[in-house]
Amino acid sequence: MxxxxxxxxxxxxxxxxxxxxxxxxxxxxxxxxxxxxxxxxxxxxxxxxxxxxxxxxxxxxxxxxxxxxxxxxxxxxxxxxxxxxxxxxxxxxxxxxxxxxxxxxxxxxxxxxxxxxxxxxxxxxxxxxxxxxxxxxxxxxxxxxxxxRGQSYPERFYTEGMKVVTSRVPIKPPFFARVKSTNYLPNALVVLEAAERGADNGIFLDARGLVAESSNMNVAFVIRDGVLRHPAFDAILEGITVQRLLHLAPRLVQEGLLRGVEVGDISVEEGKAAAEMLLIGSSIKVAPVVEWDGQPIGDGKPGPVAHRLLELWHEDTLTAADQLIPVPYPED
Ligand SMILES: Cc1ncc(COP(=O)(O)O)c(C=O)c1O
Structure with a gap:
């Protein structure tokens, strides 16, 4: 049978x-x-x-x-x-x-x-x-x-600011961090770990213990002397959004909001002593970080540079003709 x-x-x-x-x-x-x-x-x-x-x-x-x-x-x-x-x-x-x-x-x-x-x-x-x-x-x-439909983050990320923790998940080695491959296990674990630790996201450190990037976004700082500083791109993904904003940020120098724009190493101590910390990427756009490992960043409130960079991003998406391709929607 x-x-x-x-x-x-x-x-x-x-x-x-x-x-x-x-x-x-x-x-x-x-x-x-x-x-x-x-x-x-x-x-x-x-x-x-x-x-x-x-x-x-x-x-x-x-x-x-x-x-x-x-x-x-x-x-x-x-x-x-x-x-x-x-x-x-x-x-x-x-x-x-x-x-x-x-x-x-x-x-x-x-x-x-x-x-x-x-x-x-x-x-x-x-x-x-x-x-x-x-x-x-x-x-x-x-x-x-x-x-x-793109991921929509809570409004409070922008109005109240985000909380982050230093991740215990090892970052991908530089070659793999720079290839945007479908191996996003470390990135997914950072998000899970952050939620378990009561935070909104995590920060990867590189092999030298310096600030690297976040789950699927880059991280920048306004250090105490008023300079916007972003880590070098040799061991992290080259974020398209942050590169565009680094290109637009000199306008904030002209406006007197920043004293300069730099790409270079950032230690955890320097980052924690910053006036502002920002998460930047295609999905998050620009969001202020107000707490890192339980310590306030700056005065613990969203700062003016995060606010102005988000405005610049919005303006760019509407007006930068060389960055925009009209979608040829079918008529009916
Ligand atoms: C690991 C990582 N870093 C940074 C970014 C930010 O890049 P972009 O501005 O192109 O979204 C992303 C998102 O693609 C990412 O996955």
Whole structure:
């Protein structure tokens, strides 16, 4: 007598029906996905899937980046793409199509989402082909794009300021910190650890014990002499947002709010004695930090530089024509 399995073996129709049933309430925030395996865009979240044999899934051999649609325009897409191509090269992932075509697919997927405010994340992987480590088995690089509602942080982060702790999670070694690969385990653990310790985020220190970066954002300081200082970029991810703000910050020197802008080492002692501490990135924008390891930063309140840099960021997303690509939304 044949034994009956306790787990159902599904037909293709049953599997698709179950994929539809597995769509959860949060998938309402997933607007459109492109997959090079489909060669097109889907808007049904049930179809926003990646095959398990893609080495991105089981080996983390993939890179990604995230840009934003702000007010119907892609902000700093080309700067994010430059970092994306660099990451792909460092991870030795061949491009499946010319750069211009991949860029156009991102723009088209943003348009198909019909969203005027959204996050735009895209991945390049060595692709599917089996469950080994070597890429020889891969049938070709894959490319995915997802347009989704960006993470919204609590308003109090900006009005009252954030609390951070020095993370006990080891930072990735410099080479891996500079490649934006899908290996974000340390970054995810920093966020978990911070929440467990009653903080809003964590600060990674580098191998020398100097300030490095935060979970998925950079960290800058207004040191006591009025200089905006950011760590060098040799052992951390080159944040696109902070680089843009370092470019715009000399305006705050003209306004008399800062005395200078510097990139260089920052010790924990210097950081804790700063007048202001700021977290900066595509998702957080610019948020003031008012407490680090239980100690107040400056007077323990959000400072004027954090406030002004956030204003500069907003202004830039609306007016910097060379940083903006209008999304060609379909008419109807
Ligand atoms: C580890 C890490 N550092 C810094 C950043 C900030 O970079 P960006 O301004 O490009 O979002 C990110 C986000 O991509 C990140 O993941």
């Amino acid at each position: 044949a034994t009956r399995l306790q787990t159902p073996v599904l037909t293709a129709e049953e599997a698709v029906a179950r994929l539809r049933r597995a769509v959860h309430a949060r998938a309402g925030d997933f607007y459109a996905m492109y997959s090079s395996l489909l060669g097109g865009i889907v808007t049904d979240p049930a179809l926003m899937v990646v095959p398990l044999d893609d080495h991105m899934v089981h080996r983390g051999h993939a890179v990604f980046d995230t840009a934003m649609v702000v007010d119907g325009k892609l902000y700093q897409l080309d700067a994010h793409l430059e970092r994306f191509w660099r990451s792909a090269q460092l991870a030795r992932i061949p491009l499946p199509m010319p750069q211009a075509q991949l860029r156009q697919i991102i723009i088209d997927t943003a348009a198909a989402s019909r969203q005027r405010q959204a996050s735009v994340r895209y991945w390049l992987s060595v692709g599917p082909g089996g469950f080994g480590l070597g890429t020889g088995e891969c049938v070709g690089s894959s490319f995915y794009v997802m347009i989704f």
